[in-house]
Amino acid sequence: MSRPVILLFVLLCTACSAPSFEPSPVPPSERQVSGTSMDVSLRIILRFVDLRDEASVRAHLAELGQSVGQDLVYLRPMSGQAHVIQPAHTLDAMSFERLLERLKAIPGVEYAEPDRRLRHQ
Amino acid sequence: MRKSVLRVLVVSMAACGAAQASAIKPTAGVVMLSPEPKVTRLIVQPKRFDLARMQRLDEPSMAAFSQAAGLTLEHVRAMSGQAQVMRLPVGMSAAEAQLYADRLVASGLAGHAQPDRWMHPQRAPNDPFYASSQWHLQPLLTGLAHGGNNYGLNLPGAWDYTTGDAAVVVAVLDTGLLPHADIDGNILDASGRVKSGYDFVSDVEVANDGGGRDSDPTDPGDWVTLAESIKSGGTFEGCSVSDSSWHGTHVAGIVGATGDNGLGVAGVAWNTSLLPVRTMGKCGGLTSDVVDGIRWAAGLAVVGVPANANPARVLNLSLGGSGACDAVTQQAINDVRAQGAVVVVAAGNEGSDVAGFTPAGCAGVITVAATDRQGQIAYYSNYGGAVEISAPGGDAYIDSKIYSTLDSGTRLAANDSSYKAYQGTSAATPHVSGLAALLLAMNAGLTPDQVLNAIQAGATPFPAYDDTAYTGAAAANCTTSLCGAGIANAAVILAQGDSVPDAFGFASRNDVALATLVTSEAITPGGFNAPATIRVSGGEYSLGCAVGGFTSLAGTIGKGQTVCVRHLSASSEQTATTTTLTIGGVQGSFTSTTTAADTTPDAFAFPPVSNVSPGSVVTSSTITVSGITAAAPIGIVNGEYSLGCGSAFTSSPGQVQNGQSLCVRHTASSAYGASVTSTLTVGGVSAGFTSTTQAASGATSPTNGGGGGAFGLVALTGLAGLALWRRRGRAIR
Numbered sequence: 001m002s003r004p005v006i007l008l009f010v011l012l013c014t015a016c017s018a019p020s021f022e023p024s025p026v027p028p029s030e031r032q033v034s035g036t037s038m039d040v041s042l043r044i045i046l047r048f049v050d051l052r053d054e055a056s057v058r059a060h061l062a063e064l065g066q067s068v069g070q071d072l073v074y075l076r077p078m079s080g081q082a083h084v085i086q087p088a089h090t091l092d093a094m095s096f097e098r099l100l101e102r103l104k105a106i107p108g109v110e111y112a113e114p115d116r117r118l119r120h121q
Numbered sequence: 122m123r124k125s126v127l128r129v130l131v132v133s134m135a136a137c138g139a140a141q142a143s144a145i146k147p148t149a150g151v152v153m154l155s156p157e158p159k160v161t162r163l164i165v166q167p168k169r170f171d172l173a174r175m176q177r178l179d180e181p182s183m184a185a186f187s188q189a190a191g192l193t194l195e196h197v198r199a200m201s202g203q204a205q206v207m208r209l210p211v212g213m214s215a216a217e218a219q220l221y222a223d224r225l226v227a228s229g230l231a232g233h234a235q236p237d238r239w240m241h242p243q244r245a246p247n248d249p250f251y252a253s254s255q256w257h258l259q260p261l262l263t264g265l266a267h268g269g270n271n272y273g274l275n276l277p278g279a280w281d282y283t284t285g286d287a288a289v290v291v292a293v294l295d296t297g298l299l300p301h302a303d304i305d306g307n308i309l310d311a312s313g314r315v316k317s318g319y320d321f322v323s324d325v326e327v328a329n330d331g332g333g334r335d336s337d338p339t340d341p342g343d344w345v346t347l348a349e350s351i352k353s354g355g356t357f358e359g360c361s362v363s364d365s366s367w368h369g370t371h372v373a374g375i376v377g378a379t380g381d382n383g384l385g386v387a388g389v390a391w392n393t394s395l396l397p398v399r400t401m402g403k404c405g406g407l408t409s410d411v412v413d414g415i416r417w418a419a420g421l422a423v424v425g426v427p428a429n430a431n432p433a434r435v436l437n438l439s440l441g442g443s444g445a446c447d448a449v450t451q452q453a454i455n456d457v458r459a460q461g462a463v464v465v466v467a468a469g470n471e472g473s474d475v476a477g478f479t480p481a482g483c484a485g486v487i488t489v490a491a492t493d494r495q496g497q498i499a500y501y502s503n504y505g506g507a508v509e510i511s512a513p514g515g516d517a518y519i520d521s522k523i524y525s526t527l528d529s530g531t532r533l534a535a536n537d538s539s540y541k542a543y544q545g546t547s548a549a550t551p552h553v554s555g556l557a558a559l560l561l562a563m564n565a566g567l568t569p570d571q572v573l574n575a576i577q578a579g580a581t582p583f584p585a586y587d588d589t590a591y592t593g594a595a596a597a598n599c600t601t602s603l604c605g606a607g608i609a610n611a612a613v614i615l616a617q618g619d620s621v622p623d624a625f626g627f628a629s630r631n632d633v634a635l636a637t638l639v640t641s642e643a644i645t646p647g648g649f650n651a652p653a654t655i656r657v658s659g660g661e662y663s664l665g666c667a668v669g670g671f672t673s674l675a676g677t678i679g680k681g682q683t684v685c686v687r688h689l690s691a692s693s694e695q696t697a698t699t700t701t702l703t704i705g706g707v708q709g710s711f712t713s714t715t716t717a718a719d720t721t722p723d724a725f726a727f728p729p730v731s732n733v734s735p736g737s738v739v740t741s742s743t744i745t746v747s748g749i750t751a752a753a754p755i756g757i758v759n760g761e762y763s764l765g766c767g768s769a770f771t772s773s774p775g776q777v778q779n780g781q782s783l784c785v786r787h788t789a790s791s792a793y794g795a796s797v798t799s800t801l802t803v804g805g806v807s808a809g810f811t812s813t814t815q816a817a818s819g820a821t822s823p824t825n826g827g828g829g830g831a832f833g834l835v836a837l838t839g840l841a842g843l844a845l846w847r848r849r850g851r852a853i854r
Contacts, residue, residue, distance in 0.1 A: 119405035121467040121547040
C-alpha cells in the first residue's frame with residue numbers, strides 16, 4: 001500500500017474517533033504544555049521512516065494534522081533526519097500526551113517524542 | 122591481602138607522599154620518567170598468618186625465605202598490610218628483583234611479593250587553588266576514619282604520563298563559555314586551546330543573546346527573574362529564580378583549565394582542546410537543540426550549521442532531564458559512538474534511580490554519579506544500575522565542593538576570570554571527561570568501550586564506613602550496584618593503560634652484502650605495561666625473534682617481549698635500507714648499509730711466451746676478472762686488450778665487469794732474441810704480458826717459457842712472470 005493511501009486510511013479512521021482538542025490562542029514558539037512540568041515543551045521531535053527531507057515533511061504536515069485531529073506547525077529540520085513540529089494551539093497535558101500517542105500510531109512514523117527541556121546538573 | 126589491594130595500598134602511599142613533593146617541570150605534555158634507582162628491598166606478604174603479623178622475623182624463618190628466593194634476604198621491618206620488608210644482598214633492577222619475589226610466591230611461603238620500588242615525587246601543578254582547594258584532583262588518602270580521607274581523582278601520578286594532547290578535543294555541551302584567563306582569553310579566535318564552537322540554542326528567549334543559532338558560543342548569562350518565573354504561560358514559568366550560573370565555564374575549567382601556570386586552578390587535562398557547544402540558555406535547553414549539538418560536536422552534519430572543523434573525541438554532557446531515554450537522544454548517541462566519540466553524562470541531581478532520566482539512562486554513555494571527599498555518594502546524586510562510574514562532585518554537607526573557573530557577574534558577565542565552588546553530578550562528569558581525554562592522549566586508538574573499560578578497571582573501590590552516623594540519609598556508602606565500578610582513579614587508570622614505551626632503537630649495520638636478508642639484534646622495549654600496537658614499515662618484525670615468526674602485519678606487543686626486525690639489504694653499493702618499527706606510537710629504526718663498491722680485482726697474470734717470430738702478433742692467454750663488485754677501469758701500455766678475447770682489440774681505456782674475460786696482444790720485437798712487454802692495469806692491479814722472439818740461429822718454434830742465450834735477461838723476465846702467474850693462479854682461467 002502506498003504512503004498516501006496509508007495516510008488517507010489513517011485520516012478516515014482517526015477523524016471519526018478522535019475527540020476534538022480545545023483550541024486556544026497561538027502560543028509562543030517554546031511555550032510549555034499547560035498544567036504540566038516545566039520540563040515538557042509543546043514541541044515534538046518527529047521522524048518518519050521514509051520522509052526525511054524538510055520539503056516532504058512540510059508537504060504532508062496538513063495531512064498528518066488531519067489524521068491526528070490537530071493542526072500542526074513545522075518548526076525546523078533537525079540532525080538525524082528528524083523534524084521539530086508543534087501543535088498550532090496550546091494543549092493541556094492530557095491532550096498533548098494523546099497527540100503524541102496518535103502520532104506514534106501512524107504508520108510511517110518512526111518516533112514522535114516530546115522535545116523535553118534538559119537542565120544543567 | 123590480595124595483590125590488587127596491596128597495589129592500591131602502595132599507590133595510595135605513594136600518592137600521599139606526592140602531596141608534599143615539589144613539582145616536576147616537563148617541557149611537553151608527556152613527562153619522561155627518569156630511570157629508577159636500583160631496588161634493594163622486597164615487600165613480602167607471608168602466607169603464614171603469624172609470620173605476616175610478626176614485628177621481627179627470626180633467623181629460621183628468614184633462612185627459609187632466603188632458600189626459597191635463592192639469595193640471602195635480611196629482615197628489615199614489618200609494615201602495614203601484614204607484610205614484611207626484606208633487604209636484598211645487592212641492588213638490582215626492578216625486573217630482576219621481581220624474579221626473586223616470584224620465587225617466594227612460587228615456593229608457597231609468600232602470598233604476595235614485589236620489589237620495594239622507589240617512588241618519585243609526582244607532578245603537582247603550581248596553581249595556587251590546586252593545593253588549597255582542589256581536593257578533588259589530589260592524591261588518594263584512604264584507610265582513615267570518616268573525615269580523614271581524600272577520595273580525589275588521584276591525578277598527580279597520571280600527570281606523570283600525560284597532561285593531555287591538543288589533538289584530543291573535548292566538547293562541552295552546556296551554557297556556553299566565557300573567556301577566562303585560566304582557560305583561554307579569547308574563545309572566538311580559534312588560535313588558543315578553545316576551538317571554534319557553536320550556539321545551538323534555537324529559541325530566542327532561551328538563548329538570551331538576541332538571536333537563535335549562531336557561531337558564537339559565548340555564554341550571555343542564564344539568569345531567571347522572579348517575574349519570569351511566575352508569569353503565567355511564559356517561557357520560564359516555573360523555572361527557578363537564579364543568577365547566571367556560568368555553568369559551562371565551570372565545567373570547562375574542570376575538564377581543562379590551564380595547569381601549572383601559577384594561576385587559579387588546574388584542570389584534569391590541561392593540554393587538551395575544548396570545544397564549546399552551547400545547548401542551554403535560560404532555564405535549560407531543549408532536547409532537539411542538545412541532540413543537534415551532540416551530533417555536531419562529533420563531526421556529524423546538522424542542517425543549517427557549518428561543519429565542525431574540530432570533531433570531539435569526548436562529549437561532556439553535564440545536563441539532563443526527567444524521563445527515560447528517548448529514541449531521539451539514543452539515536453544521536455549511537456551515531457556519535459560510531460564516530461568513536463566517548464559520551465560522558467551526568468547521572469543527575471534528583472537523588473533517584475538514574476534509569477528515569479535522559480541522557481543518563483541512555484545506552485552507550487558513561488554515566489557519572491557524584492561522590493564526596495570521603496568517597497560516599499553525594500546526597501543529591503542519582504544512582505542505580507545505569508551508573509558506570511563515580512567521581513568527585515562535592516557535598517557541602519560533608520566537606521567541600523568542586524572548585525573551578527567562573528565569573529562573578531550575577532546577570533551579565535563581569536569578565537573577571539573569577540573562581541567558585543559548585544557541587545553536583547555536573548561537576549563529577551567533567552572529571553571523567555578529562556580522564557577520558559588523558560587516556561586518548563596516550564592512545565588515540567581507544568574505542569569508547571575501551572575507554573569505559575579502562576576507567577572502570579582502574580577505579581578506586583568504595584569505602585564502607587561502619588559508623589551509622591555516616592550511613593544515614595545525608596551520607597551513604599556507595600556500592601557497585603548504586604554508583605558504578607568505583608571512584609575514577611586517574612593514576613591507576615593511566616598506569617594500567619600505559620602502552621607508550623620508552624624510546625628504543627636498533628644498532629645500525631654497515632658493510633652488509635648486497636641484496637641479503639639482514640636481521641637486527643633482539644631488543645626488549647621498556648616503559649610500558651599495557652599491550653601496545655606494533656607495526657612495521659620497510660621490513661618485517663618478529664616477536665621473540667623466532668626465524669619463522671617474521672611478519673609485516675600490525676599486531677600487539679606485551680610488556681617484556683623481545684622483538685627484532687629484518688629487511689632485504691639494498692642491491693647497490695653503499696646504500697642504506699631502513700626498517701621503522703612503531704610501538705604504541707613510538708618509533709625505532711634499524712638501518713643497514715651495503716658495502717662500498719669494490720673495483721680492485723683479484724690478482725691476475727699472463728704467462729710469457731718465447732721463441733716467437735720476430736715482428737709477429739702475439740696474443741696472451743685469457744684471464745677472467747674476479748673480485749670486483751662494480752665496473753673497473755682498464756688501461757694498457759704497449760699493446761692492446763680485448764674484452765671477451767674476440768677480434769676487437771683496443772688500446773683505449775675501458776671498463777670491465779666482474780666475470781668478464783680479457784686478453785692482450787702486441788707485436789713481437791722485430792729483432793731476434795728480443796722481448797716486448799705489454800702492461801694491463803685493471804682497477805689498479807697490473808700484470809705484464811711478455812713475448813720473446815726466437816734466437817738468431819738454430820731457432821725453434823715458439824714455446825712458452827722458452828728462450829735463453831743472448832736473450833737470457835728477457836727470458837728470466839718471462840720466467841719471473843710465469844712464477845707470478847702460478848702463484849696467482851686463482852685469477853687465471
